[in-house]
Amino acid sequence: MQGYILHTHRVKDEDLIVSILTPHKLKTLYRFYGARHASVHIGYKIDFEAIHSAKSSLPMLREVLPLAFSWIFEKERFFYWQQFLKLLYKHLKDVNELDPFYFELLEDTAHTIAKQNPKRTLIESYLQLLYHEGRLHTELVCFICDKPIQTNLTLKRSFLCAHPSCLFGVAFARNKIQNLFETHSTIALDDSEIDLLWQIVQEGL
Ligand SMILES: [Zn+2]
Known part of the structure; x- marks a missing residue:
């Protein structure tokens, strides 16, 4: 096994x-x-x-x-991988029967993390997880006031969106987050934005 x-x-x-x-x-x-x-x-x-x-x-x-990965002795890459798996444990620990999705997600992630910034790979994997669980809201409605978001937005745990006027936090451009949520790709985001998203992921899946 x-x-x-x-x-x-x-x-x-x-x-x-x-x-x-x-x-x-x-x-x-x-x-x-x-x-x-x-x-x-x-x-x-x-x-x-x-x-x-x-x-x-x-x-x-x-x-x-x-079963070794080619990147397992790259300290930084392995560190972020471990962080994500610890979060996944907290997320799944009380679930009895699992969808094979989670195992397959790690299979894919272990493959792609070898090739790019580990935080990018793990954020993209997290978007797939949110999508699979029906928790990725691409319509970009503020979870505080329930009104659509037109320009900038802030993000909370589970990548919930809010107006910067409704919830204090770093503002992201709406179009960038829309693209991220629709494509599950971080290609349009720069490394400082990736660092901010990673901080949100660390709050819990
Ligand atoms: Zn609002």
Whole structure:
């Protein structure tokens, strides 16, 4: 079985509880410490086996084989990737059955993040997530006063839009955000705008 490690939690000194995103489930497994175990880090894609045992109420994580990406040792790229996976864990941790969309999104993202600014890739992935969940509102209506936005706008968590007069925050040009929401592409945005959008993503998916 293959999956992405979204979360680890240390227990009893060296053992770990590990949450792994697979196509249909966020699996929680128990990893007993042992010198022969491959390292388990948030952000890694691994091949593994889940073994049920009387020793533990959780299935045991065994036969871990890391599946490397070409960019995994690029510190900055891997850092932003990990940040996104931590946010995804918080977003999915209470969901029982998952749509394969989330696993496939990480498959695509792991491929595209190798080629451009990691924050751009992750913002584009987040737009796909919002669209998939029916939370991307391309009509650009202010969520405070419920009136359409004509020129500039500010953005809140989940990329909700508001008039700068209704909600304090950095103003974005309406046409740029419209383009972003319709195409899921950051090509029309400069790096300073990407940094601002990334700050909003970090508030939570
Ligand atoms: Zn308004």
